[in-house]
Amino acid sequence: MPRETTYYSYVVGELPEGCQLCVRGEKLVLFVTGVCPRNCFYCPLSPWRRGDVVYANERPVRSVDDIIAEALIQEAGGAGVTGGDPLARLNRTVEYIRALKERFGEEFHLHLYTTGALATKKALEKLYDAGLDEIRFHPDIFTPNSKLFEREIENIKNAFDFSWDVGGEVPAVPGQGERIKWFAEFLDRLGAKFLNVNELEFSETNMRNLLDRGYKPINDESSAIKGSLELGLEILRWGEENTSLSYHLCTAKLKDAVQLRNRLRRMAKNVAKPYMEITEDGTLRFGIAEYGNLDELYALLVKDAEVPAEWLYINREKGRIEMPVEVAIELAEAIEGDVRFFIVEEYPTWDRLEVERIPLP
Numbered sequence: 001m002p003r004e005t006t007y008y009s010y011v012v013g014e015l016p017e018g019c020q021l022c023v024r025g026e027k028l029v030l031f032v033t034g035v036c037p038r039n040c041f042y043c044p045l046s047p048w049r050r051g052d053v054v055y056a057n058e059r060p061v062r063s064v065d066d067i068i069a070e071a072l073i074q075e076a077g078g079a080g081v082t083g084g085d086p087l088a089r090l091n092r093t094v095e096y097i098r099a100l101k102e103r104f105g106e107e108f109h110l111h112l113y114t115t116g117a118l119a120t121k122k123a124l125e126k127l128y129d130a131g132l133d134e135i136r137f138h139p140d141i142f143t144p145n146s147k148l149f150e151r152e153i154e155n156i157k158n159a160f161d162f163s164w165d166v167g168g169e170v171p172a173v174p175g176q177g178e179r180i181k182w183f184a185e186f187l188d189r190l191g192a193k194f195l196n197v198n199e200l201e202f203s204e205t206n207m208r209n210l211l212d213r214g215y216k217p218i219n220d221e222s223s224a225i226k227g228s229l230e231l232g233l234e235i236l237r238w239g240e241e242n243t244s245l246s247y248h249l250c251t252a253k254l255k256d257a258v259q260l261r262n263r264l265r266r267m268a269k270n271v272a273k274p275y276m277e278i279t280e281d282g283t284l285r286f287g288i289a290e291y292g293n294l295d296e297l298y299a300l301l302v303k304d305a306e307v308p309a310e311w312l313y314i315n316r317e318k319g320r321i322e323m324p325v326e327v328a329i330e331l332a333e334a335i336e337g338d339v340r341f342f343i344v345e346e347y348p349t350w351d352r353l354e355v356e357r358i359p360l361p
């Protein structure tokens with residue numbers, strides 16, 4: 001029987017090393033390029049991520065230094081190299097893998113996702129020499145009669161010439177169980193280590209495609225697709241009986257409630273300013289005051305309201321003054337006029353996504 005993990009997923013055999021770090025929030029998401037030779041109907045990437053763009057987590061990358069800076073804030077123990085297809089920009093991918101290994105040492109674990117379409121022996125050799133530890137193939141098993149799929153399948157065989165961990169990773173598309181089992185048997189014959197199965201999720205980008213094919217979310221609060229988890233479990237039960245692969249069924253809930261939360265908590269302690277609280281979810285909570293003239297407001301708060309200057313931070317980019325929650329609550333009661341006070345909660349990420357805003361009376 002597949003084991004249920006404490007982080008809302010299911011395992012047969014051993015959890016792949018890349019996943020072990022990921023669930024603890026220790027994997028940097030290194031998005032090398034949005035360029036990809038495929039066009040999966042379930043592709044979750046937004047149009048602006050489909051271009052030749054580079055991100056380390058939410059941070060846009062101009063050079064390797066940006067990647068290192070992000071890894072330090074996260075206290076990352078490794079990175080998942082993703083896209084798009086990282087092999088569509090092979091030199092860049094190799095440069096980043098090499099730089100991360102050089103900066104953080106051999107222990108820094110690197111796994112990479114690829115379609116397999118560009119995984120020639122030469123390309124794989126470059127990745128292996130750069131220090132890649134684990135490679136995960138996602139061939140187009142749901143369009144089996146295409147030339148591209150044939151090439152992907154042929155290329156996967158090249159990966160077994162190197163002593164890294166080789167696995168597959170595909171979404172559990174309801175109605176496609178037989179294709180996934182075919183892929184599992186294929187990987188097993190070659191001597192692969194694992195097959196990861198992802199619970200299928202909708203995003204703003206793929207929602208139309210998924211609805212048109214009759215797939216529906218399980219409820220209003222979840223992005224998971226009905227029937228995908230059940231299919232994943234069925235594949236794990238079958239796989240345990242019929243193959244020697246390890247399996248991991250990675251759920252939408254794991255990604256949202258565990259992996260993201262753990263990553264945010266790791267980052268929050270390194271970016272929180274003294275006036276910010278870190279919540280259980282890893283978000284930053286603090287008070288803000290908004291007013292047209294920030295210098296005037298600052299003078300009012302320091303001189304008239306006698307708030308110690310070290311409790312205040314003028315954030316000109318966002319047009320506000322930041323402060324501890326308690327100070328904002330007191331000031332909101334004491335100050336009359338056009339100044340607006342709020343308690344906000346933000347992600348500790350590069351884009352500082354605001355997730356809550358409570359106006360103070």
Ligand SMILES: C[S@@+](CC[C@H](N)C(=O)[O-])C[C@H]1O[C@@H](n2cnc3c(N)ncnc32)[C@H](O)[C@@H]1O
Pocket residue numbers: 036042043044082083084085113114115137138169170171198199200201202203206
């Ligand atoms: C997000 S992709 C990134 C790498 C690459 N673009 C790919 O598709 O392989 C990583 C894994 O996510 C899975 N995936 C793709 N679309 C998905 C979706 N809509 N819901 C859940 N998993 C998905 C695939 O199994 C893929 O191996």
Ligand code: SF4
Pocket residue numbers: 036037038039040042043044045083084085115138
């Ligand atoms: S392989 Fe990944 S990035 Fe490429 S189209 Fe499919 S889901 Fe999108």
